Amino acid sequence: MQAADVRQWLADNGITSVQVQATNLDGTFIGKTLSCDKFLGALDQGVAFADVVFGNDLGNFPILGVAFPSWRGELEDIFLRPDLGTLCVWRPGVAAAIGDFWTSEGDPVGVCPRNLLRKVTAQAAELGYGVTAAVEIEATIFEEPVQEARAKGYQGLTPLGGTAGSAYVLGKSADWREYLEAVEERLRSVGIAWEAWNDEAAVGQVEVNVPVGDIVDVADRWARTRQVMREVAYELGHSVTFMAKWSDAWGQASHLNVSLADTEGNAFYSPEGASEVMRHFIGGVMAAMAGTTSLALPFITSYRRLVPLEGPPTTITWGHHNKSTAVRAVTGHPAYSRIEYRLPGSDANVYLVAAAVAGAGLYGVINRVEPPAPFAGMAWGLPEGSVEQVPATISQAAAALEADKILPEVLGEEFVTYWLGTRRWEWIAFHTMGGGDLDAGLTAWESARYFELV
Structure with a gap:
């Protein structure tokens, strides 16, 4: 649309204000509300x-101890350019558009999550591929309104829907169904495609599935769906968190399904199983997996989720149709052949994880990287030293990313260097601002920092 078309669209839809939307590095949904003329x-x-x-x-402290890129340091303005393909009616009278950050000189900000993903998809297009994805969103809903949750320090809350902790239970209380049906209706009204929702493993836990599509569009829908889930919870007098581990209950994930498409269809499909493209894609993903962990598990609490036999992968492995490995290869179907990247927690920024996974996979395709042998059997509870483990702390993951050779090429040295500084700052913040003993269980500091903002 041109500016005149946008003005007419705003008038036709009775719009009086426009919300511009994005995510920061930590995945927090951010933006401004503008008058129509300002927009x-x-x-x-x-x-x-x-x-x-x-x-x-996330505590609104300046991140220090990392070299400032050219766009940072003097509180200089950077500019969110709306992507008019995302323009929608967010609620009556209010429109919304997602955008990317650019400098005043007209250069893309090198750490903008959406810019990074668009950069990877542009590379894929040059190679003749489209990148498709789907994502699973997990969250926990609580009976208490968010104001009460804050007053309680996010402790001692009551999960919505009863005490059933087994997945796929339909015998939930009416307030649980009311919440998810309201989310469903709101997603329809905004024009956000959804595929399914269900009860997950822990009490109060839900899963909402964003269906397959262009990977940038899917990441946009991920960001907006989570915001809808928050807004509906608040409107109904509840609270919601996307923390990877909000208590000693089971953790929460953001499984990412990815495939490549070419002019003949799904480039991962072969009648014999994994295509050559899929094999090399997995090769690149596996070669960068230790480093990608820093993006997939971005916070102190993220690593509390890595409990064997509770679902999340704990080893750097892949396997055919094997959900105990970090990467599950789904093969043998012309439409559904894909990889399922099972490592990210529900607190991960999907733009960043998608950029890293798709970029590393393309690196594997370009360089014909062969993956390790697929893992057969259960990848949990293995003898120590028998298989490489997923980095177990935010610091170990940062060290793995610093040693990685693929991701700086894929995502850019500026981003990787800056991200490493932010994760090391997060470790410092925990240990100097009230986090306490990392081995003593979930802390009040973590709940206060992550419950509402990740």
Whole structure:
């Protein structure tokens, strides 16, 4: 759409304000609400945001101890350019558009999550591939309104729907169904495609599935679906968290399904099983997996989820149709052949994980990287030293990313260097701002920092 078309669209839909939307590095949904005239005037240059968008942590402290890129350090403005393909009616009278961050000189901000994913998809297009994806969103809903949850320090909350902790239970209380049916209705009204929702393993836990599509569009829908889940919870007097581990109950994930498409269809499909393209894609993904862990498990609490036999992968393995491995290869179907990347927690920024996984996979295709042998059997509870383990802490994952040779090439040195600084800052924040003993179980500091913002 051109500016005149946008003005007419706003008028036709009775829009009086526009919300511009994005995520920061930590996956927090951020933005501004603009008048229609302000939005129309910002279509070319973008909407100004202070560089603290990517310069402050979740406690709103400046992140220090890392070299400042050119766009950071003087509270300089960076600009969110709306992607008009994402323009929608968010609620009556309010429109919304997702965007990417650019500098005042017109260069893409190198740490903008959506920019990074778009960069990878552009590379895929040059190779003749489209990148398709689907994502599973897990969250826990609580009976208490968010104001009460805050007053309680997010402790001692009552999971919504009763005490049943077995997956796929339909015998839930009416308030649980009311919440998810309201989410479903809101997603329809916004025009966000969804595929399924269900009870998950832990009490109060739900899963909402974003169906397959272009990987950037799917990441947009992931971000917006989570915001819808928050808004509906607040409107119904509940609270919700996407923490990977909000208590000693089972953790929460964001499984990412990825495949490549070419002019003949699914490039991962072969009648014999995995195609050559799929094999090399897995080769690249596996070669970068230790380093990608820092993106897939971004916070202190993320690593509390890595409990064997509770679902998340704990080893750097892949296997055919094997859900105990970190990468499950689904083969033998012309439409559904894909990899399921099972490592990310529900607190991961899907734009970043998708960019890393798709980028590493393309690196494998370009360089014909052969994967290790597929793992057969259960990949949990193995003898120590028999197979490489997923990095077990935020610091171990940062060290693995620093040693990685693929991701700096895929995502850029600026991003990788800056991300490493932010994760090391997160470790410092935990140990100096009240986190306490990492081995003593989930801390009040973690709940206060992550419950609402990840």
